[in-house]
Amino acid sequence: MLKYIISITVFLSIISSSFAQKKEQNSTPKDSTQYKTAYGIRLGVDLSKPTLSFVDKSYSGLEIVGDYRISKSWYVAAEMGYEKETSFEDFLTSSSKGSFMRVGVNYNAYKNWLDMTNEIFVGFRYGLALFEHSLDSYTPNVTTGSTNTPIYFPSIPVTTPRAESGLMAHWTEFQLGIKVETLKNLYVSGGFSYKIMLSVDDQSNFKTLYAPGFNRVFETNTGFGFFYTLSYMIPIVNK
Template structure:
């Protein structure tokens, strides 16, 4: 059962950036400076290993809303120490351009790799709640079908033809941030916001996919995206040093 404390903490995380900005705007005084000078160091905890797996539950909902695209996304991260997590994400999807004068489909799989850095101080050795910033490198492998088209010219009339299918690759960089809250033991709820920047725009210039799973619209060089994850964490104790 979800506790009030967990729910309160989840919404409190949304206010932290605003609270931090407000604090930076306040004039510093001697007492504050003295407190900063003698501030205690963050406590260190003997933490276990943690490997966390998640699924983006917002994608199936979007699949119902948009009838011209499908997308499924998963993620995993591993705690490597110093509040840093190594992250791997992947999935697959499809899209179609279903117009009368232009028709083609595409499918793709993708993966992203990167790191997340938790920006909150850990309260106890069992505290795995986090608000973080991170970076990703993403790659998508795309198969585009034959494209059929029809054009109309006042002099030549109706002209129909096709463009052969093609294998494409897209790769991009991401800046991301988000929240993970352990609402139940080992079970997390959280989200990511992402800014994505395509690195090979020229490769997708001709008949770009309507949608690239893992990235977004194929004709956009910059994308802003959102994920909502349900995750489960596996933890195990470290082996004692000999």
């Protein structure tokens, strides 16, 4: 009888020890450290435009940029501004001025560490411009209708401006750039854009040479641009 009592006592001791160890393991707190990043509105200015205005007196412009983070890698983005450009060509001078807006999205392909929010992004935009185009001066070619007298350009150009307002341009744009947080919530960004013109209104009897927000309009209806922005993020929520 004593042997059985000792055996049962040993068995119960082993079971009790096993349950105690299991309970201790379950009560061990898990690592609950989480690294959250800020979601908010980021607003700034494209520094390339005032810089170009300072260097090139035939140009003036200002562009405000902004975006809002909607997920880990996706941002909705927009730019709006004003530009005036005077184009000098052989035998003519023209100018274009007006407002523009671009809206679209950015995808961040860069994998940040912990709570960093740097970006290597690819962006898509739809662009719209409302502008005025003016033929400021031109030298018309003159012909007498005689085969013995070749076409020539008078030495004195026509300097009476011919302007037309209410013109519109529509285009799509692809962007590639980087964005780096230099100080807390302060970002520097730079990159390039490739633009495809969908439609543009021409001045009567004269082709539009420049559209605000799009830049120079070439025969291929494509164009390029660059940007260098400084922006600040207003945090709204951490996720």
